[in-house]
Amino acid sequence: MKFKVEQKELSRHITMAQRGISTRSTLQILDGILIEARDSGIKLTATDLEISIETFIDASVEEKGKIVLNSRIFGDIVKKLPDDTISFHVKDNHVNIKCQNAEFNIIGNSGDDYPDLPIIMEENQFTISKDLLKAAIRQTVFATTQDETRPSLTGVLLEIANKEITFVSLDGYRLALRRMPTDSEIDEKIIIPGRSLNELNKILEDKEEDLTISLSQGQVIFNIGDTIMYSKLLEGQFFNYKDIMRSDHKTKVNVNRRSLQNGLERASLLAKEEKANLVKISVINGELIIKSNSEMGDVHEEINSNQDGDDLNIAFNSRYILEGIKIMDNEEIVMNFVGSLNPCIINGVDDDTYTYLVLPVRLAQDDF
Template identity: 30%
Template sequence: MKFTINKTELQNALSVVLKGVSTRSTLPVLSGIMLDASGDEVVLQSTDLEYSVKYILPALVDEPGKTVVPGKLFNDIVKNLADAAVCIQESDNTAHITCDTSSFSVRTLNYEDFPGFPHVETDSELEIPFIQFQDMVRRVSRVVSRDESRAILTGVLITLEEHVLRMVATDSYRLAITEIPMPDSAAEDFEAVILGNFLNEIAALPRNEGNVSIALAENQIVAKCGPVTFINRRIEGNYPNYKQLLPNTYTSRAQIDVKELAASVKRAALLSSSTAPMRFDLNIASQTTQITVSAPDVGTAQETIVCQIEGEDMQIAFNSSYVQDGLSAISGEKVYLEVQSDMKPGILRAEEPENYLYLIMPVRI
């Protein structure tokens, strides 16, 4: 095997494929990356037997062939090479890597032991413009649970109903919902719970004008974006009925400037901790929202924001980091804070046309 490839393109591909390399398997070959050179391209593959990645790159192939190189070492070498063409040649179980004045020889692994890339028969498929997909994942990914004991909450519920695409995530303390209209979608109704980390890997690809394709099999998810194909296990189980948490009304609603609120919350949070919740006082008479944090043995922080309030005077308290996460997902200028009572969830709702809702469970004052 012998081929020459652009260093930058190879490095970008390795940063994606390396995520599929196993770090804990007893099979040494799973710690490697398969290189398959033929025609005018090189296919890079990695897998940990649950998560698989394939990346196709253009290359000048002099001798077709396959080999498996140690994943992390190969990535470290390529990352530190000069910005020039990289030549990779494999012979006698050794990969020779040359670039400009640099030369490396790395022992390879037997490609015949490397698992074949899964061939998955899918039964439903959804296509989303990558830019919109990336923005939607960014809005909900922070809310995904890290608790493996409730596997269903480590995923994001993705649905397509009546030409509206929706992503929902919750960790049982907060809930994020974002949706976009998809009037031109050819897909039928679509529903799946997909691992949050898996969606983050796809969304971390360079921003592009193409589409992301997500297809479902019985127990797997197949995602494609440009030259990359990802395959991961599908999360089984029923997602919680989040709709029953969403209130139909509010007692008080404040319209607040997003940047001003985010800055005030960030400053007040300097004194906040799990034992010192952040209190919001909505005052109708003064048309202000006052943010207060009182930390025993530390001190007090207070911020006052002029805003538009309708309804009744209201007090409610939240975990400050949850508030910051919700505000960071809003790209518009205004946000609505909607409150029913101090013991019912509060809602941060983005201003139209941005369709984003963030529900937070209150902290007892």
């Protein structure tokens, strides 16, 4: 196998391929990247049998073939080479790499030993803008659970129906939901692993360009142009989140998102982790008051707000409420309450494309 390729392009594509490699792999060959020289250029493949990534690079191929190189060593070598053309020559699993005055000789594994990716019959597909997909991932994947005993909640529900795409995640303490319109007529529900979406987010560029998402039996495929990512889907039923999305709110509070975030961050300085990062919120006569205390002292914050409805005392884990507020894009948000024991539902003012729901911490009224 012989080919020449530009260092900068190869390094970029190695970084993308490495997203498909798990540190927990039990098969040594899966620590490697499969390099295939074809007529049209070079294809890099990496998989951990859950996530698979194929990425294609323009190259001058003199002799076709394939080899598996350790991902870390291969990536480190290419990153350190000069920004110039790299020459590869492979014979009997021995790899010669030259670039300007640098030369490496390393040993690889036969490409024939690399596991074949599953043959996938694409059943349904739709397009979505890369920047919208990045936003949807950023605003939902953080609310997945790490608890492997609830596998379906370690992923994000992607639901397509009535020309609308909905991304939903929840972990038992909060729920994040992002919706957007689509031209697709598909009616489908799938659960994508949170890890897959995190890795995809690192590959995606923040551009107003479309990518294609294809659905297959137990798989989802993201076609990003010169890179394709495959992910297994999670099995099982997702929680029926619509049951907790109540609309009969008794108290609504409009508040500046940044002011609320700053107040919560200051209050959380005295909210101890062993006490559930507890902050107390009181809505009284149009004022939103945040309090927190520990044996070190206490804090009292007053935030200007517009109140509609009953006064209210409620408590939250500050981390859960902050994580949802931080990733919202709206300047003004509305906090919707039913009572001190019911979830708070947060939206942008006049904007229901993103919804964040957080459960309160149960406290006696005397504690306020």
